[in-house]
Amino acid sequence: AGGAPGAMAAAAAGPWPELEAAAKERRRELSLAGAAVAERVAAGGGRLPEALLALPLLQSLELSGCAALRELGPGVAAALPALHTLVLSRNALGPAGLGAGLGGPLPALRLLDLSGNGLEALPAALGGAGDGAGDAAPAFPQLRSLNLSANRLRELGPGLARAAPQLQELLLSGNRLRALPGGLLPAAGTPAPFPLLSRLDAADNEVAELGADIAALPALKSLDVANNQLRELPAALADCPRLKEANFRGNQLRDKRLEKMVNGCQTKAILEYLRVGGRGKGKAESAREDVRKKKREKQQKKDSGDGEQDEVEEVSKLLVKVLHVSENPTPLVVKVSPGVKDVRAFIVCCVLKGVNLKPGNALKRFLTMQTKLHEDICEKRTVATIATHDLQLVKAPLTYDVQPPDELKIMPLGRKEIKAKDLLRQLQLEAEEQRKQKKRQNISGLHKYLQLLDGKDNYPCLVDAEGAVISFPPITNSEKTKIRKETRELFLEVTSDTSLQICKDVMDILILKIAELNRSTLENKEGSGSDMELDAVCGPGNLNLPLVVEQVRVADTDGNLKVLYPSKTDLATVSSLLTVIR
Numbered sequence: 326a327g328g329a330p331g332a333m334a335a336a337a338a339g340p341w342p343e344l345e346a347a348a349k350e351r352r353r354e355l356s357l358a359g360a361a362v363a364e365r366v367a368a369g370g371g372r373l374p375e376a377l378l379a380l381p382l383l384q385s386l387e388l389s390g391c392a393a394l395r396e397l398g399p400g401v402a403a404a405l406p407a408l409h410t411l412v413l414s415r416n417a418l419g420p421a422g423l424g425a426g427l428g429g430p431l432p433a434l435r436l437l438d439l440s441g442n443g444l445e446a447l448p449a450a451l452g453g454a455g456d457g458a459g460d461a462a463p464a465f466p467q468l469r470s471l472n473l474s475a476n477r478l479r480e481l482g483p484g485l486a487r488a489a490p491q492l493q494e495l496l497l498s499g500n501r502l503r504a505l506p507g508g509l510l511p512a513a514g515t516p517a518p519f520p521l522l523s524r525l526d527a528a529d530n531e532v533a534e535l536g537a538d539i540a541a542l543p544a545l546k547s548l549d550v551a552n553n554q555l556r557e558l559p560a561a562l563a564d565c566p567r568l569k570e571a572n573f574r575g576n577q578l579r580d581k582r583l584e585k586m587v588n589g590c591q592t593k594a595i596l597e598y599l600r601v602g603g604r605g606k607g608k609a610e611s612a613r614e615d616v617r618k619k620k621r622e623k624q625q626k627k628d629s630g631d632g633e634q635d636e637v638e639e640v641s642k643l644l645v646k647v648l649h650v651s652e653n654p655t656p657l658v659v660k661v662s663p664g665v666k667d668v669r670a671f672i673v674c675c676v677l678k679g680v681n682l683k684p685g686n687a688l689k690r691f692l693t694m695q696t697k698l699h700e701d702i703c704e705k706r707t708v709a710t711i712a713t714h715d716l717q718l719v720k721a722p723l724t725y726d727v728q729p730p731d732e733l734k735i736m737p738l739g740r741k742e743i744k745a746k747d748l749l750r751q752l753q754l755e756a757e758e759q760r761k762q763k764k765r766q767n768i769s770g771l772h773k774y775l776q777l778l779d780g781k782d783n784y785p786c787l788v789d790a791e792g793a794v795i796s797f798p799p800i801t802n803s804e805k806t807k808i809r810k811e812t813r814e815l816f817l818e819v820t821s822d823t824s825l826q827i828c829k830d831v832m833d834i835l836i837l838k839i840a841e842l843n844r845s846t847l848e849n850k851e852g853s854g855s856d857m858e859l860d861a862v863c864g865p866g867n868l869n870l871p872l873v874v875e876q877v878r879v880a881d882t883d884g885n886l887k888v889l890y891p892s893k894t895d896l897a898t899v900s901s902l903l904t905v906i907r
Contacts, residue, residue, distance in 0.1 A: 387413075411436070451464075452485035471494070490520075501531050505527050523567070560599045571592045646874070647891055657816070661725045675875060694838050712802040728784060735748070774800060778800070
């Protein structure tokens with residue numbers, strides 16, 4: 326029985342200045358990261374130091390990316406009763422290693438992140454094996470967000486609903502789940518589980534069955550089951566009263582019409598299709614087809630020419646014309662150095678011409694749109710990062726390269742030229758100061774961006790023909806190529822350390838959003854004097870001139886093609902909203 330305290334004492338054998346400072350300053354937030362922390366944890370047998378238990382005021386704790394961390398150690402929950410944010414991602418914590426630390430209730434905890442730990446089962450406190458169940462009080466009565474993504478979970482039990490009854494967000498992507506909701510929901514007759522759960526993310530699993538009991542989640546607004554093994558979608562999805570966003574892409578659905586709708590991301594249309602019966606309801610579908618046929622015949626009699634209505638509908642869609650490399654006398658090429666493979670391997674680029682950012686607040690809306698994409702599909706820049714440049718200020722050819730932190734220099738947006746190493750230190754200090762001034766309860770987004778480069782010996786960068794760095798992903802791009810109201814031609818860049826397909830998917834959405842923004846700007850004619858500005862750009866009354874997307878080749882240093890965007894298969898995910906002229 327005396328072994329555990331001794332082990333924690335061993336973990337504290339080396340100095341922990343972060344904990345000493347936190348105790349002295351009576352801090353409420355603590356983030357532990359870096360090689361020195363990992364070494365101390367390893368020296369302590371893979372456990373947290375005992376000094377951590379002497380911080381009862383602590384409200385936010387993050388210790389991520391430490392492969393040596395295998396156990397929390399006993400008494401963490403009891404010692405930190407005020408904790409509302411606990412981030413333990415990308416460690417090596419198993420159910421047993423979590424069990425002792427989370428053995429008691431955490432009444433104030435609102436966010437728990439256990440992603441990337443290789444968990445094959447949940448700890449007992451979260452309803453795993455050994456869960457006491459019964460009428461015991463919930464272990465996490467205030468928990469709102471639970472991140473279990475990138476583990477090895479094959480199933481979830483009903484104990485989670487008892488342990489965290491107020492859960493609003495459950496992230497399960499990148500596991501090995503076979504069914505959903507599966508055993509997540511308690512048996513019929515018990516109180517409604519998860520009455521507040523609005524987001525359920527289970528992409529990239531092995532889900533072959535999406536059960537009809539998904540409709541038992543009354544608050545569900547967002548459902549992501551992309552890249553699974555689903556063959557059918559249950560009609561009960563249409564009974565989810567608040568479902569607004571659903572992602573079913575990457576499943577081999579039997580109903581090919583439904584699959585086409587899924588690839589177009591038409592959530593409302595998908596739910597309506599399921600509501601009226603979808604596949605297998607031949608009479609209903611035949612009746613609708615008869616109505617459509619009669620309308621077409623009536624229209625043909627009314628109109629003198631065939632297909633006029635289709636032309637009207639097509640004209641109303643957003644237009645994008647692709648300019649192929651072979652048609653471009655001065656195509657832009659990006660060369661990739663071998664060193665990026667180990668840092669941030671994937672990049673996709675293109676040129677977009679015909680944008681209009683001058684009227685009203687068009688430029689502000691453009692920048693806001695980019696920020697939202699970073700937050701949503703780029704998952705706070707963790708899976709991909711977007712950079713947009715004024716093409717007229719880009720000096721080609723470009724090289725996607727890596728440089729050491731003390732050699733890489735950039736003129737960040739709104740700042741003077743600075744070394745990357747000093748920029749990151751400066752940003753870290755600014756973020757820390759902002760956190761103190763605003764008394765933020767959560768670790769700021771800026772902190773999260775900076776941690777994406779932890780442990781990197783070299784940083785990725787896009788360098789122009791003059792040797793200037795115009796982009797430093799995922800942190801910033803350069804003042805040198807900054808977009809202005811007068812910008813008409815864009816150079817777009819998406820990078821990722823995850824996959825090439827993610828870069829392409831993000832670029833597809835980016836082009837769609839810019840096309841939507843451009844159309845809105847032209848139609849609304851916003852801002853003073855905008856009528857004259859728009860007529861000068863588009864010609865009087867012509868609001869449907871297509872944006873032109875010029876293909877950009879990404880090649881290795883020997884000139885061998887790595888990526889050409891957009892290829893024939895690109896922009897397919899947005900084809901329902903965008904007409905692409907190739």
